[in-house]
Amino acid sequence: MSEIRSALIAALADGTVHSGADLAHRLSCSRTAIWKHLNVLKSVGLQIEAQRGIGYQLRQPLELLDEAVIRHGLDARTSAALNRLELHDDIESTSERLRELPAPAADHFDAVLAEYQANGRGRRGRQWLSPFGSGLCFSVNRWFEMVPAALPALSLAVGVGVCRVLRDHVTHSVGLKWPNDIVTDSGKLGGLLIDVQGEADGPIVIVIGIGLNFDVSAAMVEQVAQAGGLAPVGLRDFAEDSGLSRNLLAALLINELHTVLTEFERSGFDTFADEWRRYDWLADRPVTAQIGPRSVSGTARGITNDGALLIDSKGELQHLVSGEISLRPDCAG
Incomplete structure (x- = not known):
């Protein structure tokens, strides 16, 4: 810009x-x-x-991203581990920017934030919609010498970290929709996407992209509806006062992601599984899963210890490691 x-x-x-x-x-x-x-x-x-x-x-005041404010909100351990912090007015993609950079040293990470992404991605290549300054769009990376055995469940562990921050500082109604959506009963607050670069037996670099809505316009709601997505809602709708700070929330999320990635490298998904189940938005709800050309309907029954979704379909427990999950239309309200 x-x-x-x-x-x-x-x-x-x-x-x-x-x-x-x-x-x-x-x-x-x-x-x-x-x-x-x-x-x-x-x-x-x-x-x-x-x-x-x-x-x-x-139409309403805008809190611009501020590096000094974000750095001030970082705890000592996170500040020591943060190798690079970049803020952009506009960028093609925060995750793409991290993929262009050299890998950080062991136990360190980089973070890139942007007011606007021209080509931010959601799951399955979909575009992530976020008008300038209306949310938090950021990515962090981390280098792993060895590939964690529980790597497929990393997105669930990261979801737990995001949920912790939002529940502590915004609203207790936040939940997780398998595999990587941040939701409430009112709609979708955001989501995350993980990319992996490297060799099959390590080392690898993980890039985690996160998008959260702060303010949602009527135009954005209509645009998402036309694309068939879950209705977007903004974090500011749930804040008890109008002073919810994007910069402070960015710092809190970066702190928590550093904690999550450190713990995940040491212990895998085991320490996150039970907490994820407490936040499970789909639990015991009638759902339909689309896996390529095949669909499975049944009742969501939580996750396995390695993060697979369980669906009770006609008395048979299906284990899903990927797929598009939606509430059945007669139960979505």
Whole structure:
């Protein structure tokens, strides 16, 4: 993103009205240029309102990512292990950026955050939708000398870590939808995606991408509905006050992910399995699983100790290690 557009966002972030003349003076450009830049910013999802003869303002104030605030929120162990912290206004993908970087040293990690991702990914190659500044889009990595035996369950362990933070600081209604969605009964708060690079017998580098909704617009709800996804909801809808900070939450999540990855490398999924079951959003609900061309319907019965989903289908317990899971339509409400 150009410097002038970044400066324009920073000027508008307070949510108050700014005249075109004032913005042009502050940014040393013409009012016509301001108008053109604002139209570009609308294309990344910023909700900018124009009042004829008065000026421009964001529909609501925007807390921009701030490296100093995030670093201040990191605990001592996480700060010592953090090799690199990058913040971007816009980027193709935070996970792709980490894949471009050299692997961190043992017991260290990198973190990349962005206000907007042009090509953020969800499961099965789907695009992750998140307008500029409306959520948390970030990725962390970690180097493992040996491939953990429980590697397929890593996404579940990471989900536990995310759930801990959100339950402690936002709402106790947060749950986990197998294998990697962060949900409430109102809809989807976010999700995570894990990529693995390296050799079959190690070493490997794990890249974990996480996306969480803070503010969800009507346009985003409609866009997700058209794509057939679970209705999105925002964390701010559940916050007891309007002071929920993206920067503080980012720091808390980075702290917890460092803890989770350290524990997972040492003990695998065993120490997370029971906690995951407590957060299981699908437990005892009628579901349908789509595995390629095959579908399985039944009742979700939790997970195995290695993270496979259990579905009771006509009295037979099915073990699933992948698939698209949805509540059956007659039970989704």
